[in-house]
Amino acid sequence: MDVTDTLLTLAADRFSRDRSKLRPEDDFFEALEIDSVDAMTLLTAVEEKFGVEIPDYEVQDVRTFSALAAVIGRRI
């Protein structure tokens, strides 16, 4: 499973969403119906799942799953 797939599954599990309805190009704020505090929770879950540390400023303008996966990919 690649980073994007793993991320989509993680996000769906974390926020109890239907994994099959999430696409890489989706805006995760909208697709998951989350606010900025929830996004911090997603960041924490990502760090734990992938064993990486992601400074907030690396994801400041990131809104899609694919862009977030790219940031994760650079840290693995």
Added chain:
Amino acid sequence: MPELTTKLEDGVLDVLLHGGAANEIGLAMLGELESVVRSFDSRVRAMVIRSESRRGFCAGADLRELHARNATRRSEGASDAQRSSEVRAFLDRIHGVMNAIDEAPFTTVAAVHGVVFGGGFELALACDLIVADKSARFAFPELRLGIIPCFGGLPRLRRALGTSVTNDLVLTGRSLGAARAHELGLVSQLVGEGQAADVARRVAVQATRFDPRATRAALDFVRTDISAELEREKDLFCELFVSPVVDAALARFASDASAMPYLPASGGAA
């Protein structure tokens, strides 16, 4: 509405924060925290501070309130010197609370989750131990507003973790996840989500089992004197606070409708 509730049981003073969206520290919360530290007496053998907010432990100073007060005083023609003096009076009060916790003659434990930002981080740092659930994130985002941490956070973070970690967090404004904070030694116990308060209570109960004189002796030894640094932090903050840059940053912050406008994930509020 009260912003916190206290309960003393078996020598453990339980302080439950439940103010605002995420326990922002404005004048109301400050007044109640002052009441808490005034209640310290020989019956208190340990203390736990925790939050019932879904969003986290504490999001720090109530910047919207600070902005409103500052804008009002500016419109009334208050000089920079007057506004600086007024913000220093607020800082003196909050430092009084933080110092009382830091110098308490018993073990203090912060049970944290979610957002532990700015003044919330500083409140946790004033405690002897931090028990964090996996959701906790620590940050000092103040530089994004043209200011520095001002509730004693700079000297206390440096005392706890040294200059390198302090620089990393303060100079970038980034947040630190609980797991990494545990690795660095900031967090004494890392626990599952929703478990921090229960574990912190167990820690506090354990701390009550020792001779109070021995506890005080250990605390006196470990708590190094940072009083000069605390004063310097206040001086620096007051110098920065009257800058137009800070006025503009606080105005932007106050006009942001999101619940947590300083979080970078909100789309770049900095």
